[in-house]
Amino acid sequence: MIRVEGLTKDYGSRRALSDLSFETGQGEVVGFLGPNGAGKTTTMRILTGYMPPTEGSATVAGYDVVTESLEVRKRVGYLPETVPLYTDMTALDYLKFMADLRQIPDSEERAFETLEMVGLDSRANSFIGSLSKGMRQRVGLAQALIHEPEVLILDEPTIGLDPGQVVEVRNIIREIGKQRTVLLSTHILSEAQQICDRVLIINKGKIVAEDTPENLQARLVGSERVSLRVRGDSDGLSKLLMKIKGVQSAHNAPDGSVEFQFAPGQDVRPLVAKTIVNSGYELLEMRPVGLSLEEIFLELTREDAHRGKK
Amino acid sequence: MRNIWTIARREYNHYFTSPIAYVVAFVILLTLGFIFGLVVWSSYQSALTGGGFGGPSTAPGVDWLGSTFNFLLMLTIPALTMRLVADENRTGTMELLLTAPLRDWELIVGKWLGAFLFILTILAITLVYPIILNSLEKPGLDQGLMVSVYLSVILLSAAYLALGVGISSLFTNQIAALFSTLGLFIFLWWLIGFPANYFQSASDLFTYLNTTSHLSTLYSGKISLSDVIYFLSLTALGLFTGTAAIDARRWS
Known part of the structure; x- marks a missing residue:
């Protein structure tokens, strides 16, 4: 049309x-x-x-x-x-x-x-x-x-x-x-x-x-991202997460929550939950983080720049 | 043709919700009414004193109607045309009209026609004055003079409204359109006649360009092709300017 x-x-x-x-x-x-x-x-x-x-x-x-x-x-x-x-x-x-x-x-x-x-x-x-x-x-x-x-x-x-x-x-x-x-x-x-x-x-x-x-x-999301929140201090939590098999990366977000990524298809969320609770943390929230349009743009322009170099 | 009518009808109806249009109609009708009163009063006086200078020479004409009406139109038409296209440019409704199945010239002619019909409505109301005068006088009014006087108003409003629409299309701001239009009218009405006195060789040209010289021929009861062509050319020029301005806006 x-x-x-x-x-x-x-x-x-x-x-x-x-x-x-x-x-x-x-x-x-x-x-x-x-x-x-x-x-x-x-x-x-x-x-x-x-x-x-x-x-x-x-x-x-x-x-x-x-x-x-x-x-x-x-x-x-x-x-x-x-x-x-x-x-x-x-x-x-x-x-x-x-x-x-x-x-x-x-x-x-x-x-x-x-x-x-x-x-x-x-x-x-x-x-x-x-x-x-x-x-x-x-x-x-x-x-x-x-x-x-x-x-x-x-x-x-x-x-x-x-x-x-x-x-x-x-x-x-x-x-x-x-x-x-x-x-x-x-x-x-x-x-x-x-x-x-x-x-x-x-x-x-x-x-x-x-x-x-x-x-x-x-196509754009190479890995799945999850944000989690625990009661009280979350220091040391990202180090703990990194030890779990299948977690690609983890870091503390500015708002006090912790974000971690894993490869699609290898859902490590149950394992993460169990590990956190066993380590004495009180798990309040765990939710997937979607990719925003801004991030898609960053992703796409990065792809462009990458292709340009080749 | 239907598109022109659709646009014209909207503009015509819009005038009846606009205070400016009421003020213009009021000013024109009030002034004409005042002068009409004077004309009737003076002819009544001369009738009392036994027919003035002996005979029917006191019979009042209708040229006062044409000259007053046209002078007021020269001053008020800019206020009637200023928003016609400029306001569509300002509010963004132009995008609506330019993406509707409507040719650019149909839009401009429609805008002009709406305003023209509004002036014709006022003109129709003023018909009461010659009708009353006609019944007051024994031999009646000079029918030929009446036709040429009314024709002068029709031709002048057609031409000046078209120029006003054309200038309105060049602007996004109504006030800028108002003063540019008024400036052009003062030039055509008055200033352009001046050089005729100083440049003998081009005197005819300046006199031809002067609006008032054509109007005075019509007030004397003569209808000549050259006068009609003058007003129709200005009408065409105004409508063409408007269409070209819209086209230029598309390409910018």
């Missing part, structure tokens, strides 16, 4: 995207992960026909984003990062306006249906300016869905929402993703894991990794 080839975008002398290529299939939810300034928004703006690339080409639903921009725009629903809303219109009027621009017959009826879909039908006649941030985000999402687009492009759809609203918005996206192609950007790894079939990690305008969330994590 989306095919990007050698996409490059320069803002003056600053290169925002360099030679970006990827493809997504129909009915796929693809997550676009990267730090701020990585080029996520730029890519999305090119794909939605907002601005042309400096070099390279992109097609959406079979249409070129530069030469057949209007055809692309008809088939894409887009939620920009700063949700574009007219605060002096009511939610219903705003969606009706968007439906009219999309030339949908019975625009008012469709506007109301879409509001129901995002759970805002009770606020249809409220001015957008009086809605909470979460509600505004949902109005923005409704605007992107109103014409039942083949491709949905969402720039940070859950940013700034409270946890309950995040769950709601994710459920809506997952529901849509069953039939349509969704490209969404995020910087929260767990979000990508929950809703995306595939993840593209982008850094400095380049794709640095592309895989399913599970594979990506497995």
Whole structure:
């Protein structure tokens, strides 16, 4: 549905995207992960026909984003990062306006249906300016869905929402993703894991990794990490852990807990627990430590540097 | 065409929720009402004294309506057009419009049409004055003059609104758009006529560029192609500037 080839975008002398290529299939939810300034928004703006690339080409639903921009725009629903809303219109009027621009017959009826879909039908006649941030985000999402687009492009759809609203918005996206192609950007790894079939990690305008969330994590995590906490003094605990067979490393964390690593598949946790208790410590907590996005980035950029040396 | 109408309708409705638009309508209608009162009063006086200088020469015209209306439009149109595109640039809603299936020129023409319809609404209200005058007078108003006076308001508002929309597209800040537009209008209305007195060789050119010279022809009841072309060219120039500004923004 989306095919990007050698996409490059320069803002003056600053290169925002360099030679970006990827493809997504129909009915796929693809997550676009990267730090701020990585080029996520730029890519999305090119794909939605907002601005042309400096070099390279992109097609959406079979249409070129530069030469057949209007055809692309008809088939894409887009939620920009700063949700574009007219605060002096009511939610219903705003969606009706968007439906009219999309030339949908019975625009008012469709506007109301879409509001129901995002759970805002009770606020249809409220001015957008009086809605909470979460509600505004949902109005923005409704605007992107109103014409039942083949491709949905969402720039940070859950940013700034409270946890309950995040769950709601994710459920809506997952529901849509069953039939349509969704490209969404995020910087929260767990979000990508929950809703995306595939993840593209982008850094400095380049794709640095592309895989399913599970594979990506497995590939990057060479060992499993566990954090544990005991009552009272934990001095000497890391030395004790290092003596246990299978523990690769152990060290005291600044917050008073102790972290240790072991190779995947060789779960030493029962042995560790037994050893600690037998040595007279009171074990309070033992939990796995997931790899954060920051660490994945460090990992990936380290891989890059490593390959560079070879 | 439907897209233009969708954009125009939103802008037109927006004026009825905007205090600036009410102030503009109020200022125009109040001033015209005041002058209308004076015109009626003076013709009533001259009727009492037996028809003034002998005969129907006291019949009041409607050129006062055109000249007052156009002068007020020159001053107030910048306030009506300043936010049209600049505000979309500022709030980020431009991203919404530029990714909707809408051509850049349709957006600009829609914005212009919304404002134009608003002025035409005010103009329609002012029709009560000539209708009253017409019933007060024995031979009635000069129909030809009335058409050319109303045409002068229609042409001037079309041209100046288009220039205002064009300038608004260049800015993200409404106030910057307001003063740039007002500056351009003062230039076209007044300043550009000056050099005509000093440069005899190019006198025709400066006079042609001056808005007031075309308006005074229309107030005298003459409708000439050259005047109509002047206003239509300015309209096209304004709409073209707006479209080009949006295009430039995409490529930046």
